[in-house]
Amino acid sequence: MPASNARALEKAKTLPADTVILDLEDAVAPDAKDDACSAACRTLVEGGYGKREMVIRVNAMDTPWFADDIKSTCASKASAILVPKIRSADDIIEISNLMDRQGAAEGLKLWAMIEMPIAVLNIAQIAETAPSTRLTTFVMGFNDLAKEMRAEQDRTLFTPAIAQTIMAGRAFGLNILDSVYNDFKDPDGFAQECRQAKAYGFDGKTLIHPAQIDIANREFAPDENKITEALAIIAAFKDPANAGKGVITVDGKMTELLHLQQAEQTIALAEAIAAASQ
Numbered sequence: 025m026p027a028s029n030a031r032a033l034e035k036a037k038t039l040p041a042d043t044v045i046l047d048l049e050d051a052v053a054p055d056a057k058d059d060a061c062s063a064a065c066r067t068l069v070e071g072g073y074g075k076r077e078m079v080i081r082v083n084a085m086d087t088p089w090f091a092d093d094i095k096s097t098c099a100s101k102a103s104a105i106l107v108p109k110i111r112s113a114d115d116i117i118e119i120s121n122l123m124d125r126q127g128a129a130e131g132l133k134l135w136a137m138i139e140m141p142i143a144v145l146n147i148a149q150i151a152e153t154a155p156s157t158r159l160t161t162f163v164m165g166f167n168d169l170a171k172e173m174r175a176e177q178d179r180t181l182f183t184p185a186i187a188q189t190i191m192a193g194r195a196f197g198l199n200i201l202d203s204v205y206n207d208f209k210d211p212d213g214f215a216q217e218c219r220q221a222k223a224y225g226f227d228g229k230t231l232i233h234p235a236q237i238d239i240a241n242r243e244f245a246p247d248e249n250k251i252t253e254a255l256a257i258i259a260a261f262k263d264p265a266n267a268g269k270g271v272i273t274v275d276g277k278m279t280e281l282l283h284l285q286q287a288e289q290t291i292a293l294a295e296a297i298a299a300a301s302q
Contacts, residue, residue: 026051027064027080036073041237042228042300043077048093049084049108057089061096068101075300077103079135084109085119094119098126104133106163111142113149120157134158139165141172144185151192162193163230166203177206179217190225202226208233218243245297246290254287 025032027046036044046064048057064080080102082093086109097105107119120134136143136150136159143150153159169185170177182203193200202221205214218240221229229240246254253275260266260274261284271280 026060027067028052028056028060030063033063033067035234036076039234039237040241040301041076041231043079043103044073045079045081045106045230046102047081048089049081057083058092061089061093065096065100071101079104079106081106081108081137085115094122095126098123098128098132102132104135104161106135106137108137108165109140109168110136110138110150111140112146113153116150116153116157116159120153120159123158128158132158133160135161135163137163137165137168138185138189139168139172141169144169144188147188147192148195151196151198154196154198159198161199161201162189163201164189164203164226167206179220186224194225199227200225202229204230204232205236206232208235211235211239215239215243241297246294250290251294254290257283257287258291 025036025044025046027033027048028051033046046067048060048064052060061082068078068080078101080093080097080100082097082105083089085107094105105119105123107115110116116134116136123132123134134157138144138147138150150159151162164182164186166177166179166182169175169182173181175181190200192198202217202224205217207213214236218229222244228244231237231240257274257279260272260279261269261281266272271278273279274283
């Protein structure tokens with residue numbers, strides 16, 4: 025949501041989204057940057073967003089607004105600060121240290137936009153900073169990445185970047201969100217991309233329009249068949265007859281402890297979704 029749009033900020037209080045990102049960057053004109061930052065911080069103080077995770081996307085490090093954005097957002101009630109145009113591990117360390125110096129609350133996290141070619145090349149080193157910094161989440165930005173690559177908006181071109189980012193992120197315990205889908209009037213195409221993103225291993229997808237929320241929620245949630253299968257696996261491993269076994273048979277399929285872990289993750293996700301909808 026553009027932080028400069030009061031109507032959008034109010035509407036966000038009613039949307040079934042897990043997270044609301046208040047944008048100070050691309051969605052805000054240069055002459056409205058300062059007012060947008062003030063509006064974002066004021067909005068978070070006023071509250072009314074319930075269980076939604078509130079994130080502020082600041083302007084990039086090489087812009088004249090970055091320092092003031094960080095100072096203001098560190099004093100806000102945000103859950104995380106999203107920084108665009110990250111290039112290196114040194115960027116993450118510098119921003120995290122700056123947040124510390126600004127007296128940011130311990131729970132204020134750092135999210136990083138992965139949208140520059142050099143960031144993809146440096147992705148393992150960037151992810152490696154997570155244990156010692158505030159970094160918790162990668163957000164893919166394929167619009168900017170396509171621009172920097174002088175490429176067409178063809179998702180297949182980003183497959184190597186997707187794989188590298190997900191592997192690096194998982195190696196160091198990071199959450200990873202897929203890029204936006206630009207055509208919000210194409211629900212079928214959006215649903216297909218959500219399914220692909222889930223198959224790749226993304227935790228969720230960033231959105232540009234409220235019309236995309238219900239589709240994303242449906243596609244990223246485990247379906248009934250998946251839940252039934254997961255419950256069967258958990259029950260089978262709890263059966264005293266299978267105590268101590270690393271490999272068992274469930275519904276005619278060889279099932280290992282790694283499948284038990286996946287089943288437990290599926291049920292945890294389903295339970296979290298159910299709790300959030302109450």
